[in-house]
Amino acid sequence: MRLNFLPDQDFAGRLDRDDPLANFHSQFIIAHPGLIYLDGNSLGRLPVGTIKRMQEAVEHEWGHELVRSWGDNWWEAPIRVGEKIASLIGAASGQVVVTDNVSIDLFKLAAASLSLQPEKTKIVTDALNFPSDLYILQGLVRTLGNRHQIVRIGSPDNDITPDLDALAASIDADTALVTLSHVVFKSGYLYDMAAITELAHKGGALVLWDLSHSAGVVPIALDECQVDFAVGCTYKYLNGGPGAPAFLYVRRELQKQSLSPITGWWGQKTPFAFDLEYVPAPGVARFLSGTQPILSLQAMDAGLDSTTMAGIKNIRQKSVLMTEYMIFLYDTYLAPLGFSLGSPRNPDRRGSHVSIRHSEGYHINRSLIEEMNVIPDFREPDNIRFGLVPLYTSFMEIWEAIRRVRAVVEEKRYQKYPSNRQIVT
């Protein structure tokens, strides 16, 4: 595919003209047309339809209907929206709910998985995992009385791809759980879900995938891969809005014996009987705990529609074309300027963002944001991440972003920026 790319600006225009998803950008608010927004892998853009949906949720459902909306619409929302997400991640009905956030959902499912094989003590993960996922495991192990050990493969700063041999070697008869990010947050490496899940199962371990950087942009086949547990985020490629509730998946066969550690009334069999003893709800709903943030949830629901309309297969096709094109431009324009590629070259093993690395990466990122009207983001120690979102990123934006990165380095603009590092989410 890359062989046919040309480095000139006209070629970017040609790719845009040939893009079957080009019209989807009109479903999003593009408030500053000059701004090149390449951080949709952190926070997806605002869908046009969400504005009206939120107005309705606030003014009609809450303001007019008040508590009656619980029965009409709100109480079932975690299930209803969970079903919509299920169809995007290869899950049959009755296995996905929307609730809480990724950290909490990971805590719930990791705890549930460990209690299914209480005699085993090993949790296998890798150093490329999102640190919060590792923190959650650490807190869980402490809470459970330090009976488990966390085996972490690899080194966080240098690895673009994980050491699969080390991963395989670390799974043994004492391994209760293998938990990984499907697409890793720094390099964008995409794990082979089928192969790793099979590997874990062969070793007798259960698997828990974090789909935060793959849901909505990479085809996922949870059922087909026989995945046990999964969690994921909805405010990145699913355009759910800042801090929109996460989702969790529990394979049907495991639901009956799996229990959440956080047993609130939303996961009770008969919540409105107000019995004093917890009895788990029959299905995946037992992993709900307390009352959900309905306004955030409704906004998120509205944001799913464009992904469903476009279709994950088409989205993936454009995503691969975009990351390939960006890497082609990187090779042409940036590699000679002291950059190195922070993402895998094999598109089959890559999600939808491209990391480029530079010793002055932090300052280059600041310059891009402050004076070049480009928004990527930065991840320590030297990664500038460019999130390419098929629903609204254009090939011309990719071309122009690369041109501006080049200008920042050639004109040494990054030298202007102080070295104290700020919060950049």
Add this chain to the structure above:
Amino acid sequence: MRLNFLPDQDFAGRLDRDDPLANFHSQFIIAHPGLIYLDGNSLGRLPVGTIKRMQEAVEHEWGHELVRSWGDNWWEAPIRVGEKIASLIGAASGQVVVTDNVSIDLFKLAAASLSLQPEKTKIVTDALNFPSDLYILQGLVRTLGNRHQIVRIGSPDNDITPDLDALAASIDADTALVTLSHVVFKSGYLYDMAAITELAHKGGALVLWDLSHSAGVVPIALDECQVDFAVGCTYKYLNGGPGAPAFLYVRRELQKQSLSPITGWWGQKTPFAFDLEYVPAPGVARFLSGTQPILSLQAMDAGLDSTTMAGIKNIRQKSVLMTEYMIFLYDTYLAPLGFSLGSPRNPDRRGSHVSIRHSEGYHINRSLIEEMNVIPDFREPDNIRFGLVPLYTSFMEIWEAIRRVRAVVEEKRYQKYPSNRQIVT
């Protein structure tokens, strides 16, 4: 106070004319002026100011500013809004954050409290507590390996007030934690926070209060009472919107040694260093876990303003006058019709809702909602709850609600309703 009440409608009008908070109802959306909404203890009304604030959060902060809003406003929101709530519950700065929901926050703080006295095995609570709080304790005990026992005082269906002697007797040297609802959800009984906290401390136990039914309507002095831990809800009297995030309080002296079981990156000392080992943030922020539902949080923030403006002292004064008046009307008009009072008669031991009980309570409640344009709510087995919210409930509404309840019973309207019980939150 009750001696001066008169049972006629004109008297209700007089109380409204003398009400110093009467103008606050204009700060809320009253969509159906004929509807008597007495369920603000379940879901508070929509504040007028929230509509604009949500539009700004969606269209400007998310739509226009995109990921830049994290640094400007969003990342600090749990702390910033926590400080606003602190001032409403008698907490000095640095002890309250807004996050997740009551069930999850209770899980976090109960776990933290148990690990502070690992040799003790008893958790004392009561049968009047909100069932979800009991479920959370049950799940926590299971997660910790069934090393603890939950001692539950009283009987859920018959008790209006708890058995304080039994409570006192149950606290001994083996008691790690006493956890109760400050105002209990069914009868509205209001615990003496100072006395119970002292009692627990004398026994060597820590205390965790659930303020869901008292925050925003009852004066609370957490610091003065030397409370250890507290959680509370913001969508009832604080008008935060459906499922708005909860808050949690950790007394300053306990923060350093208290750890959350759910250690996500929002509670990490340096979240953007992306270190692989969890190091707790210095203060109460360590009890944050994952990314918060920002839209719901911003709506909630906007909803706090009218409570702050009115002042908790004035709010409590009107609240007591309202519940006293309602009980006076109950005695006059309803007691002869087969009802019994489900709330304490002593206003010092009562929150801001009044429960009345009737063997046909479920059907009376249905009739009130379906044909009488009154919205109370129902709690098994026979409680109709009337939430009286000083910021927008009028005395005339109370008078009229009682009249309509009487009509339902006198005209036997409740007989129309089928007996299968529906979800009523």
